[in-house]
Amino acid sequence: EVQAILFDLDGVITDTAEYHYLAWKKLARELGIEIDRTFNEQLKGVSRIDSLEKILAYGNRLQDFTREEKEALANKKNELYKKMITNITPADLLPGIKEFLEEVKQANLKTGIASASKNAFRVIDYLQVGDYFDIIVDAAKVEKGKPDPEIFLKGADQLGVDYCTCIGIEDAAAGIKAIKSAGMFAVGIGSRTELKEADIILSSTNELTLETILPAYKN
Numbered sequence: 001e002v003q004a005i006l007f008d009l010d011g012v013i014t015d016t017a018e019y020h021y022l023a024w025k026k027l028a029r030e031l032g033i034e035i036d037r038t039f040n041e042q043l044k045g046v047s048r049i050d051s052l053e054k055i056l057a058y059g060n061r062l063q064d065f066t067r068e069e070k071e072a073l074a075n076k077k078n079e080l081y082k083k084m085i086t087n088i089t090p091a092d093l094l095p096g097i098k099e100f101l102e103e104v105k106q107a108n109l110k111t112g113i114a115s116a117s118k119n120a121f122r123v124i125d126y127l128q129v130g131d132y133f134d135i136i137v138d139a140a141k142v143e144k145g146k147p148d149p150e151i152f153l154k155g156a157d158q159l160g161v162d163y164c165t166c167i168g169i170e171d172a173a174a175g176i177k178a179i180k181s182a183g184m185f186a187v188g189i190g191s192r193t194e195l196k197e198a199d200i201i202l203s204s205t206n207e208l209t210l211e212t213i214l215p216a217y218k219n
């Protein structure tokens with residue numbers, strides 16, 4: 001029996017993935033590196049500093065910066081990002097999310113957020129959905145980022161449930177990997193080719209209902 005659902009934040013609850021992309025694109029351009037949406041798929045779910053290193057490697061500039069310089073660049077991106085997300089309101093919940101959260105609560109399932117973002121609490125505040133989640137595990141609470149399973153394992157531990165009774169929902173390949181390595185059932189939101197390791201793939205958050213997920217979990 002399913003006991004808990006663990007949600008990714010960026011790209012599942014709200015489309016902050018777009019703001020991350022725009023902020024990285026701006027920073028990369030200043031460094032003479034052009035990134036596009038296809039490349040951006042590799043950044044989803046990946047920590048801030050790892051994202052920067054992927055961008056620098058892509059532009060063949062990884063060796064050009066010291067650790068301190070990289071930290072400064074990552075901070076710069078975060079300042080851009082924080083400015084962008086001040087515009088977030090409850091209207092920015094992705095389609096069907098509010099209804100799904102209500103349904104999950106009605107069904108007495110436990111809920112948690114497993115986000116690689118250090119801005120997770122801020123975003124949840126802007127969206128005004130804090131009350132829907134029993135626990136929030138953000139990047140500050142884990143040592144290893146996705147695709148390592150740590151963040152999902154920690155979420156289940158905090159909820160006091162077995163890993164195999166958890167369903168994880170993710171929009172990123174790194175996140176699906178993390179859920180599967182945690183021994184959980186993985187729901188992917190997005191592209192069939194990017195998320196092929198998921199147990200089921202839905203094209204939009206609109207399709208998230210217990211009726212679509214639970215039969216697949218039981219098989």
Ligand code: B16
Pocket residue numbers: 008009010011017020043044045046047048051078114115116117118119120139172
């Ligand atoms: P921050 P998630 C992830 O959040 C994003 O998908 C990823 O693009 C971002 O780089 C990462 O958080 C770190 O975010 O710079 O705010 O700490 O999808 O795991 O909720």
Ligand code: MG
Pocket residue numbers: 008009010011012044045170171172175
């Ligand atoms: Mg995500």
